[in-house]
Amino acid sequence: MINKISIAVIKRLPRYYRYLGDLLDDGIVRISSKELSEKMKVTASQIRQDLNNFGGFGQQGYGYNVETLYEEIGKILGLEKKHSLVIIGAGNLGQAIIKYTDFEKRGFIFKGVFDSNPKVIGNTMHNIIVQDVADLKEFIKSKNIQIAVLTIPKSNAPELANDLEKWGIKAIWNFAPVDLNVSDKVTVENVHLSDSLMTLSYKLKDAENKTKK
Amino acid sequence: MINKISIAVIKRLPRYYRYLGDLLDDGIVRISSKELSEKMKVTASQIRQDLNNFGGFGQQGYGYNVETLYEEIGKILGLEKKHSLVIIGAGNLGQAIIKYTDFEKRGFIFKGVFDSNPKVIGNTMHNIIVQDVADLKEFIKSKNIQIAVLTIPKSNAPELANDLEKWGIKAIWNFAPVDLNVSDKVTVENVHLSDSLMTLSYKLKDAENKTKK
Numbered sequence: 001m002i003n004k005i006s007i008a009v010i011k012r013l014p015r016y017y018r019y020l021g022d023l024l025d026d027g028i029v030r031i032s033s034k035e036l037s038e039k040m041k042v043t044a045s046q047i048r049q050d051l052n053n054f055g056g057f058g059q060q061g062y063g064y065n066v067e068t069l070y071e072e073i074g075k076i077l078g079l080e081k082k083h084s085l086v087i088i089g090a091g092n093l094g095q096a097i098i099k100y101t102d103f104e105k106r107g108f109i110f111k112g113v114f115d116s117n118p119k120v121i122g123n124t125m126h127n128i129i130v131q132d133v134a135d136l137k138e139f140i141k142s143k144n145i146q147i148a149v150l151t152i153p154k155s156n157a158p159e160l161a162n163d164l165e166k167w168g169i170k171a172i173w174n175f176a177p178v179d180l181n182v183s184d185k186v187t188v189e190n191v192h193l194s195d196s197l198m199t200l201s202y203k204l205k206d207a208e209n210k211t212k213k
Numbered sequence: 214m215i216n217k218i219s220i221a222v223i224k225r226l227p228r229y230y231r232y233l234g235d236l237l238d239d240g241i242v243r244i245s246s247k248e249l250s251e252k253m254k255v256t257a258s259q260i261r262q263d264l265n266n267f268g269g270f271g272q273q274g275y276g277y278n279v280e281t282l283y284e285e286i287g288k289i290l291g292l293e294k295k296h297s298l299v300i301i302g303a304g305n306l307g308q309a310i311i312k313y314t315d316f317e318k319r320g321f322i323f324k325g326v327f328d329s330n331p332k333v334i335g336n337t338m339h340n341i342i343v344q345d346v347a348d349l350k351e352f353i354k355s356k357n358i359q360i361a362v363l364t365i366p367k368s369n370a371p372e373l374a375n376d377l378e379k380w381g382i383k384a385i386w387n388f389a390p391v392d393l394n395v396s397d398k399v400t401v402e403n404v405h406l407s408d409s410l411m412t413l414s415y416k417l418k419d420a421e422n423k424t425k426k
Contacts, residue, residue: 010415014408018390041392070345078418080286099305100389102407104254147256147416171417173410177231177315181253187420189413191404196225196313197386198290200402202223203323204359204384205291 005053012050013073015040020070032063054211073107082107084143085173089151090115090123090130093175096150098126111140111143132183147171155177161186218266225263226286226350229255245276287319295320297356298386299371302342302364303328303336306388310362311339324356329369353380360384366390374399 019040023031037044039043051069074080087094087160097103098110113125121131131139139145148169150157156175164172164186171187174180177194232253236244250257264282287293300307304328310316311323311329326338329346336343344352361382363370370389377385377399384400387393390407 001306011408011412014405014411015392017411018405018408019400025383046353076412078413079411083414083417092305094311096305097406100406103410106407106411108410134359145414157374162407170420171413173413179359185420187413187416189409189416191406192227192231193313194319195224195231196402196404197316197321198230198292198319199224200360200384200386200400201291201296202226202289203400204296207383207398 009010009050009053012076013040016047017070017073017077017079020066022071023066025072028066030063031066035153038116059137067182068211079106083147084109084111084145085147085149086110086112086145087134087149087151088114088133088136089149089175090117090125091118094149094151095125097151098128108147111145112134112139114139130148139185140164140169145169147173149173149175161188221319222263222266225255226290227264229260230283230286230290230292233279233286237281237362239281241279243276249277257389287370292319295322296360297322297324297358298360298362299327299349299353299358300362300364301327301349302362302388303330303333303338303348304364306362307362308338310364311341320359324358325352349385350376350380353382353385358382360386362386362388374401 019036020023027100033044033047036048040047050086051064071080085108087110094113094115098113104110110126113128113130114133114136115121115130121130121132140148147167148171150161150172152160154177157174157178159182161172161174161180163183163184169186171189172180172182173192174188175193177192179190180188182188232249237351243394246257246260248401250260253260284293298321300311300323307328311326315321323339323341326341326343327333327346327349328343328388334343353361359382361377361383361384363374367390368399370387371393374385374387374393374395378395382399384402385393385395387401387403388406390405392403393401395401
């Protein structure tokens with residue numbers, strides 16, 4: 001039984017998963033928390049604490065079995081089952097995402113791409129024909145789509161997100177630079193690129209100020 | 214004199230900036246922390262606390278002047294001066310970023326685009342000719358580029374990041390799905406898309422488990 005886990009720990013899990021996947025690719029079978037700590041530049045005690053949240057998978061003095069740990073974290077992240085996705089917005093960002101082969105490898109299957117621009121509808125993107133967004137409702141229901149990726153401009157996103165909820169979407173991966181107002185039944189994960197760039201700008205300024213002192 | 218501000222507060226500033234920008238666009242001159250709190254769905258006391266970190270800009274019972282607050286937060290975020298950027302990787306993600314007009318409006322000026330693929334070099338992206346990455350070093354030095362946007366595959370990113378540091382780059386906006394090993398003189402802001410998608414997967418699974426109970 002897993003208790004409430006802090007969002008900070010959860011945010012670190014994909015990084016563990018990524019590193020363990022690289023270790024697996026390199027044929028490494030076992031790793032100590034000390035070695036993993038050196039690779040990931042977090043303390044060994046942080047690693048032990050984080051993994052203890054999920055019951056811990058290591059044995060004292062013996063290290064972690066890379067494959068087991070990878071699979072267990074995958075299960076925690078919900079990656080043991082496949083997810084069906086649609087992308088809404090067939091622009092460059094939508095194309096970048098659909099071409100990202102790692103997603104499919106991890107069970108995120110892009111079933112459809114939708115756009116409202118007649119010039120784009122009918123084009124092929126990564127072997128998928130771009131469909132009219134007018135057909136989205138029917139598609140989501142008939143194909144039992146869980147996740148929608150929103151790579152559309154800000155202005156249309158909030159209204160569309162509310163429609164997606166009505167049509168049965170359970171999670172939205174939102175790249176539109178606006179916060180959505182769906183109910184708490186829908187999981188939203190935002191990628192606000194401009195927020196990220198402004199954070200970079202802040203950190204850069206902060207670093208410059210320190211150098212001046 | 215600004216003391217050490219927690220990363221949590223800093224991460225919220227771009228969101229304040231985004232909301233205040235929308236209010237400005239809507240012609241709103243003044244807003245109370247209560248109204249802003251309702252819009253942003255954070256508590257009014259959180260807003261007051263956050264803004265107090267920077268000396269506070271509001272007057273009790275009178276609210277915030279939207280334009281002043283917008284400008285002040287912009288200064289804190291280092292947006293009062295222009296930044297010169299290069300994009301390395303002229304694929305879909307690089308194209309999506311360069312087309313994003315909001316960045317230029319906020320002072321992030323894309324000076325050059327670079328790629329190593331001969332098929333792409335010489336193409337035009339958003340009125341900028343894609344150059345050979347072999348010419349990057351000279352370009353960074355002669356144009357005094359501060360920020361590099363890395364939209365290239367994982368395998369080349371760590372080595373290139375180390376080169377960028379040698380060539381004088383001060384900040385890297387990293388979209389490659391790998392952690393970089395630059396010194397702490399270089400500011401790194403990561404956008405790890407697969408980590409974000411896995412976080413969404415976790416939250417979706419967590420929500421499903423709660424529904425089942």
